[in-house]
Amino acid sequence: MARTVAVAIIRMLVTVFLAVAFVFIILRVSGDPIRALLPLDAPEDLIEATRVEWGLDQPLHVQFAAYVGHLMHGDFGRSLNDSRSALAIVLEKVPATLLLMGTGLVVSLLLGTTLGVLAASHRGTLIDRLIMTNAVLVHSVPSFLLGIVLILLFAVGLGLLPSGGGPSLAHLILPASVIGLSHAGVVARFVRSSTLEVLAQPYIKVASLKPLPRWYMIAAHVLPGTALPLLTLIGFSLGAMIGGAAIVESIFAWPGVGRFLVSAVARRDVAVVQTIVILVAIMMAFANLLTDFLYLLFDPRLREERRSA
Amino acid sequence: MSLMSIDNLRVRFPSAAGTVFAVNGVSLSIEPGEILGIVGESGSGKSVTCQSLMGLLGPRARASGRVTYDGRSVEIGEIVALRRAGGFPAAMIFQDAVAGLNPIRTVGSQIAEVFRYGRGLSPAEAGRRTVAGLAAVGIRDPEQRVKAYPHQLSGGMNQRVTIAMALAAEPRLLIADEPTTALDVTVQAQICALLRRLVDETGVSVIFISHDLDLVTEFCDRVAVMYAGAVAEVGTSRQLKEAPRHPYTRALFAAIPGHRPAFSTLEEIPGEIAIQGAEPTACGFAPRCARVTDLCRREIPPLMAEGAGRLACFNPH
Numbered sequence: 001m002a003r004t005v006a007v008a009i010i011r012m013l014v015t016v017f018l019a020v021a022f023v024f025i026i027l028r029v030s031g032d033p034i035r036a037l038l039p040l041d042a043p044e045d046l047i048e049a050t051r052v053e054w055g056l057d058q059p060l061h062v063q064f065a066a067y068v069g070h071l072m073h074g075d076f077g078r079s080l081n082d083s084r085s086a087l088a089i090v091l092e093k094v095p096a097t098l099l100l101m102g103t104g105l106v107v108s109l110l111l112g113t114t115l116g117v118l119a120a121s122h123r124g125t126l127i128d129r130l131i132m133t134n135a136v137l138v139h140s141v142p143s144f145l146l147g148i149v150l151i152l153l154f155a156v157g158l159g160l161l162p163s164g165g166g167p168s169l170a171h172l173i174l175p176a177s178v179i180g181l182s183h184a185g186v187v188a189r190f191v192r193s194s195t196l197e198v199l200a201q202p203y204i205k206v207a208s209l210k211p212l213p214r215w216y217m218i219a220a221h222v223l224p225g226t227a228l229p230l231l232t233l234i235g236f237s238l239g240a241m242i243g244g245a246a247i248v249e250s251i252f253a254w255p256g257v258g259r260f261l262v263s264a265v266a267r268r269d270v271a272v273v274q275t276i277v278i279l280v281a282i283m284m285a286f287a288n289l290l291t292d293f294l295y296l297l298f299d300p301r302l303r304e305e306r307r308s309a
Numbered sequence: 310m311s312l313m314s315i316d317n318l319r320v321r322f323p324s325a326a327g328t329v330f331a332v333n334g335v336s337l338s339i340e341p342g343e344i345l346g347i348v349g350e351s352g353s354g355k356s357v358t359c360q361s362l363m364g365l366l367g368p369r370a371r372a373s374g375r376v377t378y379d380g381r382s383v384e385i386g387e388i389v390a391l392r393r394a395g396g397f398p399a400a401m402i403f404q405d406a407v408a409g410l411n412p413i414r415t416v417g418s419q420i421a422e423v424f425r426y427g428r429g430l431s432p433a434e435a436g437r438r439t440v441a442g443l444a445a446v447g448i449r450d451p452e453q454r455v456k457a458y459p460h461q462l463s464g465g466m467n468q469r470v471t472i473a474m475a476l477a478a479e480p481r482l483l484i485a486d487e488p489t490t491a492l493d494v495t496v497q498a499q500i501c502a503l504l505r506r507l508v509d510e511t512g513v514s515v516i517f518i519s520h521d522l523d524l525v526t527e528f529c530d531r532v533a534v535m536y537a538g539a540v541a542e543v544g545t546s547r548q549l550k551e552a553p554r555h556p557y558t559r560a561l562f563a564a565i566p567g568h569r570p571a572f573s574t575l576e577e578i579p580g581e582i583a584i585q586g587a588e589p590t591a592c593g594f595a596p597r598c599a600r601v602t603d604l605c606r607r608e609i610p611p612l613m614a615e616g617a618g619r620l621a622c623f624n625p626h
Contacts, residue, residue: 216426
């Protein structure tokens with residue numbers, strides 16, 4: 001067990017390092033942060049002075065080594081924008097994003113699982129086709145389009161919900177729906193196919209011969225078998241959801257990490273972007289680790305393998 | 310009076326490639342507390358017959374025929390509704406016991422759920438009955454075994470578990486579809502002895518499907534021999550062993566190594582069982598039969614009472 005954890009942590013560190021290096025190089029090569037920071041008509045000597053002040057006149061590899069050195073000491077650098085600690089600024093925005101993503105995830109799982117099981121148990125019927133067509137549809141519509149349609153409908157047209165801002169419950173509904181809906185399509189398709197697989201298992205045939213109520217059959221025999229592969233999907237899709245959060249937060253002006261990331265990239269605010277990337281990488285690695293442990297929790301066969309290994 | 314009887318059961322599977330006539334007019338009955346063996350080759354329709362009783366044929370099958378249970382007679386299509394309503398207390402066990410158990414749940418919980426949700430007992434009472442049920446099928450340390458997962462038990466143990474699970478619903482009829490085929494010979498004998506003891510203790514009737522004529526005539530009270538979706542011969546085990554009348558039954562015995570003089574050649578039945586692609590109009594065994602007559606190729610021999618048993622042959626031994 002200790003070995004499993006050690007391997008997972010090492011893998012996590014390697015992932016984070018690669019992500020940091022990648023983003024560092026891309027950001028430095030793609031544009032000059034000082035020119036993005038200072039006014040267009042700033043004199044050349046001021047630009048040069050600022051560049052020296054921030055250490056941006058050094059060669060790239062020296063900058064990178066210094067940056068990694070600081071990271072080792074827990075120093076994530078200062079924001080180019082307001083000179084505050086990058087980590088503090090980013091951490092301020094984390095709760096809002098977690099709230100949005102968590103709500104979106106719960107919505108997508110509830111909706112997707114229900115519809116997926118429904119489609120599988122009515123395989124080949126109109127219900128099945130209707131659910132699957134709509135699942136593809138909501139997944140194919142880009143979230144910026146879905147978001148704007150929802151804003152036009154519920155905020156501009158009906159005036160029921162605010163079009164942007166937050167964080168509050170009323171502000172949460174539309175962006176969480178966009179994340180939930182577009183992800184529910186994937187979940188529904190996934191749950192449908194894994195449910196069909198479970199339904200074909202001999203143990204389902206045997207269990208169906210027992211005098212058990214239908215709800216209990218589904219809850220105790222079908223869903224647990226579906227949950228295992230679904231865990232993997234959630235682990236993978238967290239990354240996609242974080243990427244999607246940047247778009248959705250920008251559309252709905254949700255004060256979270258995603259929107260902040262977009263503006264930080266535009267400003268070439270390297271320290272902030274790097275901090276966010278590191279946090280996301282750590283979160284992803286944790287999500288994967290969590291998936292592995294949940295697998296062990298769900299499947300007694302794996303539990304035993306690990307114990308004997 | 311019979312516990313249950315099947316009358317003129319017909320099952321066919323239409324498909325794009327043509328219709329398969331799997332069961333063609335099978336009539337059988339079983340008495341209370343009796344073990345009825347059904348024996349035949351793969352494709353003889355023995356499993357399909359039993360699957361249709363449990364409603365396991367799948368959506369593509371077309372079945373007709375009547376089932377009478379406890380004086381009540383229903384069309385085969387209504388049998389599942391009757392079972393769900395409690396009017397046909399039947400259970401079934403299968404060849405692959407491990408595959409029939411949910412791999413991510415303990416065996417105890419899979420038995421207890423029948424008591425708990427099927428019969429509405431309290432969790433504590435369901436737990437007690439589960440332990441008692443495991444003990445009844447000869448599992449040692451049942452208090453410990455309830456916590457085991459299927460992959461932690463042997464094949465024979467798992468088959469005992471599925472028997473306990475089937476009996477938890479207190480069925481009057483237990484259908485066993487080749488329950489010992491995947492097991493060692495010694496374990497096979499144990500499972501058969503267990504079934505016999507359960508029949509004696511609880512009065513349940515058992516339909517025992519097998520392709521092993523030796524085992525079936527050794528262990529069952531009565532035996533039905535099936536060929537090509539029809540019953541060829543029915544009789545007591547003793548009758549069949551001592552005086553088989555149908556040429557197919559004889560050929561089956563002759564093909565068993567132990568049933569021939571020492572150092573004689575093992576007889577095989579020429580040809581192979583044909584998939585019935587059309588409504589049969591003749592004896593299904595005619596193409597392979599040594600005693601075939603013209604009549605056999607023109608008409609279906611009816612299943613007639615013959616002594617204590619029944620026989621479907623125009624030219625029996």
